[in-house]
Amino acid sequence: MTPHSPGTGQINTLIWIGFFAALIVVVMINLGLFGAVRRFRGGRGRTANATAGAPRLQFRVAGALAGFALVLFVLAVIFTGNALSTPKTTAAGLASLKGEPLVIKATGQQWLWRYDYPNGAFSYWKLVIPVDTEIEMKLESTDVVHTWSVPDLAPKVDAVPGKDVHVIFRADSEGEFSGQAATLSGQAYAPMRTMVEVVSPQRYEEFIVEQQKGIRSGQEDAEKIETEKLQEEEAAEGGEEGEVEKEGPAEENEQPIGEGNEAEEE
Amino acid sequence: MNETPRPEIAVDGLPSRGRVGWFQMATSADHKDVAKILMVGSGGFLFIAALELLLMRLQLAIPENTFMEPYTFNRILSLYGATSIFFFALPLVIGLFLYVAPLQVGARGTALPRLSQIGGALWVAGAVVLYAGFLWTPSEAGVNPLPPLSELAFLSNNGVDAWLTACGFATLGFVLIAIDLATTLRVDRAPGMAWRRAPIFAWTAAVGSWLMLFIGPILLAAFTMLMIDRNYGGTFFADGGGGAPILWQHFTWIFYSGAYMLVLIFAFAAVAEIFSVFSRNPIFNRGAVMGSIAAVAVIGTLAYMQNMYTAPIGLGWKYFGMLMSLALIVPIGLIFFNLIATLKDGALWMRAPLLFAVGALAVISLGLAAELQQSLVGAAWYLKNTTDSTAATHFALIGGAVFGGFAALHHWFPKITGRTMGEQLGRISFWTLAIGTLVAFVPMALAGWDDGQVVDAYKFFDHTGVNFLNLLASIGVLILFVGVVLVLVNAVASVKGGARAGHDPWGGDTLEWFTISPPPPHNFDVRPDVTSDRPLRDIRAAIARRAHEAEERAARESQPVA
Numbered sequence: 001m002t003p004h005s006p007g008t009g010q011i012n013t014l015i016w017i018g019f020f021a022a023l024i025v026v027v028m029i030n031l032g033l034f035g036a037v038r039r040f041r042g043g044r045g046r047t048a049n050a051t052a053g054a055p056r057l058q059f060r061v062a063g064a065l066a067g068f069a070l071v072l073f074v075l076a077v078i079f080t081g082n083a084l085s086t087p088k089t090t091a092a093g094l095a096s097l098k099g100e101p102l103v104i105k106a107t108g109q110q111w112l113w114r115y116d117y118p119n120g121a122f123s124y125w126k127l128v129i130p131v132d133t134e135i136e137m138k139l140e141s142t143d144v145v146h147t148w149s150v151p152d153l154a155p156k157v158d159a160v161p162g163k164d165v166h167v168i169f170r171a172d173s174e175g176e177f178s179g180q181a182a183t184l185s186g187q188a189y190a191p192m193r194t195m196v197e198v199v200s201p202q203r204y205e206e207f208i209v210e211q212q213k214g215i216r217s218g219q220e221d222a223e224k225i226e227t228e229k230l231q232e233e234e235a236a237e238g239g240e241e242g243e244v245e246k247e248g249p250a251e252e253n254e255q256p257i258g259e260g261n262e263a264e265e266e
Numbered sequence: 267m268n269e270t271p272r273p274e275i276a277v278d279g280l281p282s283r284g285r286v287g288w289f290q291m292a293t294s295a296d297h298k299d300v301a302k303i304l305m306v307g308s309g310g311f312l313f314i315a316a317l318e319l320l321l322m323r324l325q326l327a328i329p330e331n332t333f334m335e336p337y338t339f340n341r342i343l344s345l346y347g348a349t350s351i352f353f354f355a356l357p358l359v360i361g362l363f364l365y366v367a368p369l370q371v372g373a374r375g376t377a378l379p380r381l382s383q384i385g386g387a388l389w390v391a392g393a394v395v396l397y398a399g400f401l402w403t404p405s406e407a408g409v410n411p412l413p414p415l416s417e418l419a420f421l422s423n424n425g426v427d428a429w430l431t432a433c434g435f436a437t438l439g440f441v442l443i444a445i446d447l448a449t450t451l452r453v454d455r456a457p458g459m460a461w462r463r464a465p466i467f468a469w470t471a472a473v474g475s476w477l478m479l480f481i482g483p484i485l486l487a488a489f490t491m492l493m494i495d496r497n498y499g500g501t502f503f504a505d506g507g508g509g510a511p512i513l514w515q516h517f518t519w520i521f522y523s524g525a526y527m528l529v530l531i532f533a534f535a536a537v538a539e540i541f542s543v544f545s546r547n548p549i550f551n552r553g554a555v556m557g558s559i560a561a562v563a564v565i566g567t568l569a570y571m572q573n574m575y576t577a578p579i580g581l582g583w584k585y586f587g588m589l590m591s592l593a594l595i596v597p598i599g600l601i602f603f604n605l606i607a608t609l610k611d612g613a614l615w616m617r618a619p620l621l622f623a624v625g626a627l628a629v630i631s632l633g634l635a636a637e638l639q640q641s642l643v644g645a646a647w648y649l650k651n652t653t654d655s656t657a658a659t660h661f662a663l664i665g666g667a668v669f670g671g672f673a674a675l676h677h678w679f680p681k682i683t684g685r686t687m688g689e690q691l692g693r694i695s696f697w698t699l700a701i702g703t704l705v706a707f708v709p710m711a712l713a714g715w716d717d718g719q720v721v722d723a724y725k726f727f728d729h730t731g732v733n734f735l736n737l738l739a740s741i742g743v744l745i746l747f748v749g750v751v752l753v754l755v756n757a758v759a760s761v762k763g764g765a766r767a768g769h770d771p772w773g774g775d776t777l778e779w780f781t782i783s784p785p786p787p788h789n790f791d792v793r794p795d796v797t798s799d800r801p802l803r804d805i806r807a808a809i810a811r812r813a814h815e816a817e818e819r820a821a822r823e824s825q826p827v828a
Contacts, residue, residue, distance in 0.1 A: 001648060001718060008648070010644060011644045011647055011648050012648075014642055014644040014645045015642075015645040015648060015715070017642070017645075018640075018642045021635075021638055022635035022636060022638050022639045023635070025631065025634070025635040025638060026632060026635045029602050029627070029628075029631040030628055030631060032602075032606045033606050033609075033624060033627055033628060033631075034624075034628075036606055036609035036610060037609065037614060037624055040545065040610070040612050040613070040614045041614040041616050042614060055551070055553075058551055058600065058604075061599070061600060062596050062599075062600055065595050065596045065599035066595075066596050068595060068599075069593060069595040070592075072592055072638075072642070073588065073589060073592050075642075076588060076592075076642040076644060076645070077643075079642075079644050080642070080643045080644035083644045083647070084581075110420075143419075144412075144414045144415040144420055145415065145511060147651060149651070149718070151648055151718045155576075155644075155648070156576045156647050156651065157576055157647075158576045158577050158578060160505075160511050160512060160577070160578055161414055161505035161511060162506065162510070162511070163511075163512070163578040165578045180718070180720050180723075181720070182576075182650075182651040182652070182720045183412070184340070184343075184408040184412075184415065184721075184722040185415060186340075186415060186420065187336040187337050187340065187406070188336065189723060189724075190723035190724045190726070191725075193727075
């Protein structure tokens with residue numbers, strides 16, 4: 001993982017702390033174990049010296065272990081707390097929010113993510129967010145448990161039907177970050193991927209306008225031509241679906257599902 | 267021809283009891299017969315589970331493989347989860363407990379033998395249902411069938427029902443056996459065998475039985491609730507109607523965490539017995555090991571919320587899960603310390619049981635260290651549900667059930683069959699397994715940590731940087747599979763063709779080595795009085811003393827009268 005948000009930076013540090021703790025454990029156990037085996041392996045005839053474990057030694061070892069555990073616990077609480085502490089929108093972020101987080105609703109459904117922005121715009125598969133802006137993502141699921149995971153930007157969170165779940169993060173740099181659903185959700189779970197495109201605030205506002213225009217024209221067309229409703233909807237979302245085809249390695253699964261769900265939304 | 271002395275080769279021969287027919291075996295309530303059914307069955311299911319893992323790894327050997335349909339992968343995944351836990355690891359552990367622990371405490375049978383018999387039969391019924399269900403309509407709900415995916419609305423055929431029935435039968439069987447074992451170990455210990463003198467393995471069997479009595483019914487309750495949801499319009503785990511999908515996670519994670527701890531304490535106890543026997547040393551500090559094993563069972567089960575860091579539960583509960591997980595460092599660390607210290611100043615006899623026991627500790631140490639990293643809440647927000655967590659679980663459970671189980675198998679095989687397992691093949695299979703485990707799961711851990719490859723997915727994508735790691739993991743699983751086959755071949759061949767073992771091939775200090783191999787139905791002709799934690803050593807010393815006195819007396823009497 002390459003952290004691109006303050007929260008994931010903290011998470012990455014904690015992962016490394018955990019790794020070194022694990023390394024200490026593995027090295028100490030195996031040095032002791034294989035050292036003892038090397039040193040004392042031998043013929044059957046040798047008489048062993050009986051050793052008895054002194055209780056005081058046991059308490060000393062237990063104390064050292066408890067200290068180790070306590071240090072890890074405190075470090076983990078500190079870094080987890082840091083990862084959770086709300087990162088505020090900076091000057092480079094979306095100014096129109098006036099310090100409020102940008103609230104986006106992510107809905108998991110078999111097997112696609114839908115993102116609803118303020119002002120009625122929405123998009124499938126790909127989320128576009130402004131850089132340096134505090135995002136509050138509300139996660140919902142319409143069917144089974146889906147885990148939303150974009151490792152470079154935010155902690156992994158389960159979207160569970162009937163539960164209010166949210167995750168707060170702030171992307172630090174522009175770019176595209178891929179994600180992958182992380183709880184088995186049925187047949188097309190493996191290709192249930194997502195993409196977060198972090199753009200400048202100006203580009204984000206343009207994107208919202210584009211989406212709204214596309215959605216509106218799509219709806220008007222749909223009203224006009226009732227029989228061709230489904231095809232028209234496809235055209236309205238054409239921009240995104242096209243990208244899915246270009247980049248998504250799993251178009252054979254995503255494409256028909258996306259269409260089906262859009263039809264249901266209407 | 268054979269220069270080196272082989273003291274384990276027969277001294278007292280096999281008792282001639284006639285051929286035990288399958289009918290007699292199937293209707294026997296003898297704890298040894300029930301345990302044999304469990305152990306032989308679990309050996310077969312280990313082969314099947316390894317085959318299933320190999321099939322899944324074949325699918326995941328190259329990116330975007332089309333070897334398997336997605337639903338086929340999910341079916342094999344669901345089957346693998348059930349087979350490896352309910353039909354390999356737990357029956358092997360419980361079977362060994364049921365066979366060895368009553369012998370170790372000098373019992374002439376179990377206290378409630380019919381319960382064990384019914385338990386064994388239920389387990390067999392579960393196995394039949396699982397595989398009949400697989401041939402008919404398999405479950406596609408995964409290793410732990412989380413609702414709502416496992417609800418009728420999303421998986422409408424009866425695959426999930428069959429899966430729940432199969433694992434439910436098996437769990438009910440384990441609970442019944444646990445009642446029998448806990449009772450036997452409570453009331454039927456040899457005279458003088460206070461708990462402080464009981465063998466570690468027997469103590470752990472008692473702790474494990476109580477653990478199963480606690481976790482088993484919780485899982486059965488959850489299974490029943492899901493069955494009601496699926497078949498009788500219940501809403502226990504459905505969103506709406508007052509149900510909550512999260513409830514399932516609480517119930518099942520209590521069971522799975524407890525079962526994980528059961529496998530771990532089994533392995534620690536088996537390793538403790540083997541280290542003590544093969545180093546000719548007593549356990550460094552028995553009290554500390556026994557206390558720690560009980561603590562692991564309790565604290566480890568309380569740490570179940572470690573599996574729910576991404577679920578919508580309060581942050582405080584996640585910290586509680588982490589606190590319990592990290593608290594495990596103390597008892598598990600003490601166990602490792604005392605086991606390794608047992609080897610100190612010993613005379614290590616490097617036979618296959620000791621080799622597998624050392625391997626078990628090494629592999630478990632990798633798994634537990636990886637779990638330590640996973641147990642930090644923030645770190646888990648990245649690592650959970652990646653192949654890193656798969657690797658951690660597999661290291662711990664393969665270390666516990668495969669290496670620990672095989673160590674115990676090699677150790678007690680002479681007692682069970684009267685013959686030792688092939689030493690040469692034992693060594694070869696050990697190294698094959700060790701290499702296979704490392705090659706399979708270290709790359710898997712790296713793919714999860716470095717590239718966030720997700721768990722349970724039927725394919726991964728090119729350009730995500732995990733192609734080579736996955737290929738390596740698949741090769742590793744192939745080696746692991748070969749190792750498993752070698753051990754099973756060794757065991758099957760040794761039943762008839764192994765070197766004859768006496769009643770006590772290793773020079774053990776606990777009472778199971780006091781009776782002949784294989785033990786008669788009533789286990790012991792004489793129940794010895796126990797005055798220390800190494801009763802057989804006392805008996806040997808008494809025999810030597812008497813022989814010495816007899817010699818002296820004879821020498822005195824043969825002297826001419828002055």
